[in-house]
Amino acid sequence: AQKITQTQPGMFVQEKEAVTLDCTYDTSDQSYGLFWYKQPSSGEMIFLIYQGSYDEQNATEGRYSLNFQKARKSANLVISASQLGDSAMYFCAMREGREAGNNRKLIWGLGTSLAVNP
Amino acid sequence: NAGVTQTPKFQVLKTGQSMTLQCAQDMNHEYMSWYRQDPGMGLRLIHYSVGAGITDQGEVPNGYNVSRSTTEDFPLRLLSAAPSQTSVYFCASSLAGSSSGANVLTFGAGSRLTVL
Numbered sequence: 001a002q003k004i005t006q007t008q009p010g011m012f013v014q015e016k017e018a019v020t021l022d023c024t025y026d027t028s029d030q031s032y033g034l035f036w037y038k039q040p041s042s043g044e045m046i047f048l049i050y051q052g053s054y055d056e057q058n059a060t061e062g063r064y065s066l067n068f069q070k071a072r073k074s075a076n077l078v079i080s081a082s083q084l085g086d087s088a089m090y091f092c093a094m095r096e097g098r099e100a101g102n103n104r105k106l107i108w109g110l111g112t113s114l115a116v117n118p
Numbered sequence: 119n120a121g122v123t124q125t126p127k128f129q130v131l132k133t134g135q136s137m138t139l140q141c142a143q144d145m146n147h148e149y150m151s152w153y154r155q156d157p158g159m160g161l162r163l164i165h166y167s168v169g170a171g172i173t174d175q176g177e178v179p180n181g182y183n184v185s186r187s188t189t190e191d192f193p194l195r196l197l198s199a200a201p202s203q204t205s206v207y208f209c210a211s212s213l214a215g216s217s218s219g220a221n222v223l224t225f226g227a228g229s230r231l232t233v234l
Contacts (some may be wrong), residue, residue, distance in 0.1 A: 010136035031222055045208060052221075091161070095221065104149045104212050104223060105176065108160040 002098030003027065004092055004109035011114045013082045020067070021077040021112045029053075033095040034075040035106065036066065040088040051075060079114075087116045102117075120144050121211035122172055124209050124226035131199040131233045139194040139229050141209030147224070148214040154178065154205040161208065167216070179195075198231045207232050 007023045013019040025034065036048040051059045051066045059066040067076040079086055090113075093106040125140045143150065151166035151175075162199040164178030167186040181203060192211075196203060207230075210223040 035223075037225075043206070043228045045210070045223075045228075047222050047224070050221055072127075093161075104151065104221070105163055105166065106161075106223065108162075110158065112161045 003096075003107045004091055004094055006109035006112050008089075008112045009110075011112055013079075013086075013116055014086060015116055015118050016081055018078060018080045019082055020116065021063065021079070021090050021092075021114065023075045023077065023109060025031075025073050025075060025094050027094065027096050031098045031108075034068070035093040035095070036064070036075075037089045037091045037093065039091065039111070040070050040085075041065075045091075049077065051057045055115045063107070082116045084118060087114060089113050120180075121176035122209055122211055124207075124222050124229050126229060127227065128230050129232070131231065133200060133233060135199050135227060136194050137199065139196075139207055139209075140230070141192045141194065141226060142190050143192075143209075143211045143224070144190065145211065145213075145224065146189060147211035148189070150186065150209065150211045151176070151223070151225070152182070152184065152192070152194045153208045155208060164194065164207075195197050196231075199231075199234045204231060204233045 003026045005050045020100045038046045049061045049064045049066050050069045065078045089111045091111045092109040093108045122143045148169050153161040154165040155161050156176050162178045165184040167173045173184050209226040212223050
């Protein structure tokens, strides 16, 4: 069974509007971390935002926020005021277990392609 | 500050050839890793290292070899290339420790490999 599920293969949003990209996860660990990365057409992977399982507040980074609903095991990415440069693939990823001991192994979703229309 | 540098960016090999993908980082990161990215499969971990002299297998290690003789370098060797190894390869690194910033993987620009 997939541990990270991104159910939206493709999304469209109008410039300046907000968009939510879905991510659900499956883990039995109490300690874990959730990440979102952006991959533009140029191919590089760009870190956007991180949420630890014990963080009480939803993470925010500029126009990006993570809607973390622990009971539902969802970690949706919200992009406010979309820009043309936001057109890219977006990947959700999870680290199971604590980050101690250099645990950096991530499990990745298959991604959502976002197109921002002018 | 170069970050994570991967070379080459593109490579075409014939089946059975060997090659090395180079990865170097200048951020003094203890953790380094190699992923491959295939359509419909997402990113999959090949090998990783938590420090010089220490390496371990990831999810899809077969056909690949790694070594970590220095903190900065983490080359990925394809021993006998196969068409199934056609992919985009990413090297990624991060700090050790448990601060929130240490969690973040910094990626190289990727290396596109085609095996004919």
